[in-house]
Amino acid sequence: MRNAVAGVAVGLALAVGVPVGWELTRPPATAGAPVAQVLPTDPPAPSSPGTAAPAPAVDTRAAAPTAVPQAPAPTRVAVPAWGVDAPLDPMGVSPDGQMALPEDVDRVGWYRFGPVPGEAGSAVLAGHVDDREQGLGALAPLRDAAVGDEVLVADEAGTTSRWQVTSRELITKQELPLDRLFAREGEPRLVLMTCGGPFLPEYRSYRDNVVVVAEPVR
Amino acid sequence: MDKTRPIALTAGTAGAFALLFSATPALADSHTATVSVLHAIPDTPVDVYANGERLIDDFAPGTLAGPLELPAGDYDLAVFPADAADASGTPLLSATDVAVPAGANATVVAHLTEAGEPALTPFANDTSAVPAGQARVTVRHTAAAPAVDVRAGGEVVAPGLTNPNEATLEVPAGTITADVTLAGTDTVAIGPADLALEEGTSTIVYAWGSGDAGYELATQTITGLHSSPSGVPGGSAGLVDDGLPLPLVGLSVLGLAGAAVAGRRLVTSRV
Known part of the structure; x- marks a missing residue:
C-alpha cells in the first residue's frame, strides 16, 4: 500500500516535474527590451494646414525620366561574439509573398526593397537556420544573441558600419509585427531574423522566428 | 495650330x-x-x-x-x-x-x-498599397497623337491607348525599357527610355507633345505605397528544435505510466 502511494507520487512528480524543470532551466527566449519597443516608430504625421491658403511657393521639377541613385548594397555581416561571418545576397520576395532567402544556408539575405543598413527604417538580414542536406545555417547562433553583442556590416563601397544588439525575442510567425520589422521610416535599425522555437515536422517548419534588433554604434 | x-x-x-x-x-x-x-x-x-x-x-x-x-x-x-x-x-x-x-x-x-x-x-x-516586390506603373496619353501602343522590353503592355486615357499595370520592381509606337505598328513615336520602377511606388508616365514640337515622356512618382513580405521562412531540418527534447518526453510519459500502474494497485489493494 505504501509502495503504491509512493509510486503514484514519484510517477506524477516525473510526469509534471520533467517538463516544468526543463522549461525553468532552459536559457530565456528573450534578451533585452521587447522587439516591439526598439523597432523604428512611425514619424509624427505632418500637421494639417487646416483651412490655410495654398502656400505661395510651389516646388516644380523637370518631369523627364531620370535614373534613381542607389546606395551601396551591404555585402557581408559579421558577429565576432557568435563566430558568424557570412556573405550577404540582395533578396526580394518569393512567389508565396514571403521574403526570399539564399538557398545556401551559409549565406544571409538582405531585403533589397527595404533600406540599406544605416538609412532610415529597418534593414532586414535573414537566413535559413538549417537545411536537411546542408546542416546548420550561418544565423543559427542568433538564438543565443546577448544584449551588447557587436554586429558589423560591410558594404560594396568598402565601408563597415557597427551595430549593437538591444533586443532578442522569439516570436510566433503569425504574430510578427511585419510592418514594423520591415519599416522604411524612423530611426535606423538592423534586424536579423531566422527560424526558431519548436520544430513542427508536419509542416517541415519552425513555429517561431528569432528576431534580433541592433542599434547603430555612434 | x-x-x-x-x-x-x-x-x-x-x-x-x-x-x-x-x-x-x-x-x-x-x-x-x-x-x-x-x-x-x-x-x-x-x-x-x-x-x-x-x-x-x-x-x-x-x-x-x-x-x-x-x-x-x-x-x-x-x-x-x-x-x-x-x-x-x-x-x-x-x-x-x-x-x-x-x-x-x-x-x-x-x-x-x-x-x-x-x-x-x-x-x-491610385494610391492603394502595392504588393511586396511589385511596382505600379500607369501610362497616360496626353499627346496630340492618335491611339498608341506602349511597349516594355519590346512587348506591347498597353495596346490602343487614346488621349486622354490611361492604362495601369503592376509589375515586378526593376528597370524597364519602354517606348511608344503608333497603335498596331512598329513605328516608334517616343523612346525608348529606361524607367526605374522602384518597389512599392507608383510611377506615372505621360506621353506628351505634338508632331510639330516633338513627343516626349514625363514621369511622376508616388512613394510610400509599399507592403511588407508576408513572413520570413527559415529552416526545414529541425536541427535547433526548441521543443521538449524526446528523452525528456519519454521520461515524463514513463512517470505518468508509473503513476497509473501504482494508482491501479492502490485502488485494487483497498477493495
Missing part, C-alpha cells in the same frame, strides 16, 4: 472634375487633398491661378509642380500665358468650381488633345 486660343472648360467638364475626384477613396486626412500639376503643352510657358491667386509662376512645359497639399473645397483654375501681365487678359484654359474633396490624390494635366487643342484633364491617382 493656334495654341493661344482660349478654351474655357464648360460646366460639363467641371462636372467631370468633381466626379473623378470624388471617385478617389478618402484617406486619413480629413481636411486636405494632394494635387500635382503637370504642364504638357509644348512651347508655352504659363502661370497657373487658383481662386484668383497665383499658384505656379512661369510654369515651363515638361515640368511637374507639387505635390501640393490643398485644403479641400471648390477651386476656380485658370492658366494664362506666362508673358501676360499677372491675371490679366484671357486665360488659355480655365475651369470653375472644380471640386477637390478631402483625401483625394490627383494630377491635373494641361496638355493637347488628339486634335492639338489645349485642355485641362484631371487624373485620379
Whole structure:
C-alpha cells in the first residue's frame, strides 16, 4: 500500500516535474527590451494646414525620366561574439509573398526593397537556420544573441558600419509585427531574423522566428 | 495650330472634375487633398491661378509642380500665358468650381488633345498599397497623337491607348525599357527610355507633345505605397528544435505510466 502511494507520487512528480524543470532551466527566449519597443516608430504625421491658403511657393521639377541613385548594397555581416561571418545576397520576395532567402544556408539575405543598413527604417538580414542536406545555417547562433553583442556590416563601397544588439525575442510567425520589422521610416535599425522555437515536422517548419534588433554604434 | 486660343472648360467638364475626384477613396486626412500639376503643352510657358491667386509662376512645359497639399473645397483654375501681365487678359484654359474633396490624390494635366487643342484633364491617382516586390506603373496619353501602343522590353503592355486615357499595370520592381509606337505598328513615336520602377511606388508616365514640337515622356512618382513580405521562412531540418527534447518526453510519459500502474494497485489493494 505504501509502495503504491509512493509510486503514484514519484510517477506524477516525473510526469509534471520533467517538463516544468526543463522549461525553468532552459536559457530565456528573450534578451533585452521587447522587439516591439526598439523597432523604428512611425514619424509624427505632418500637421494639417487646416483651412490655410495654398502656400505661395510651389516646388516644380523637370518631369523627364531620370535614373534613381542607389546606395551601396551591404555585402557581408559579421558577429565576432557568435563566430558568424557570412556573405550577404540582395533578396526580394518569393512567389508565396514571403521574403526570399539564399538557398545556401551559409549565406544571409538582405531585403533589397527595404533600406540599406544605416538609412532610415529597418534593414532586414535573414537566413535559413538549417537545411536537411546542408546542416546548420550561418544565423543559427542568433538564438543565443546577448544584449551588447557587436554586429558589423560591410558594404560594396568598402565601408563597415557597427551595430549593437538591444533586443532578442522569439516570436510566433503569425504574430510578427511585419510592418514594423520591415519599416522604411524612423530611426535606423538592423534586424536579423531566422527560424526558431519548436520544430513542427508536419509542416517541415519552425513555429517561431528569432528576431534580433541592433542599434547603430555612434 | 493656334495654341493661344482660349478654351474655357464648360460646366460639363467641371462636372467631370468633381466626379473623378470624388471617385478617389478618402484617406486619413480629413481636411486636405494632394494635387500635382503637370504642364504638357509644348512651347508655352504659363502661370497657373487658383481662386484668383497665383499658384505656379512661369510654369515651363515638361515640368511637374507639387505635390501640393490643398485644403479641400471648390477651386476656380485658370492658366494664362506666362508673358501676360499677372491675371490679366484671357486665360488659355480655365475651369470653375472644380471640386477637390478631402483625401483625394490627383494630377491635373494641361496638355493637347488628339486634335492639338489645349485642355485641362484631371487624373485620379491610385494610391492603394502595392504588393511586396511589385511596382505600379500607369501610362497616360496626353499627346496630340492618335491611339498608341506602349511597349516594355519590346512587348506591347498597353495596346490602343487614346488621349486622354490611361492604362495601369503592376509589375515586378526593376528597370524597364519602354517606348511608344503608333497603335498596331512598329513605328516608334517616343523612346525608348529606361524607367526605374522602384518597389512599392507608383510611377506615372505621360506621353506628351505634338508632331510639330516633338513627343516626349514625363514621369511622376508616388512613394510610400509599399507592403511588407508576408513572413520570413527559415529552416526545414529541425536541427535547433526548441521543443521538449524526446528523452525528456519519454521520461515524463514513463512517470505518468508509473503513476497509473501504482494508482491501479492502490485502488485494487483497498477493495
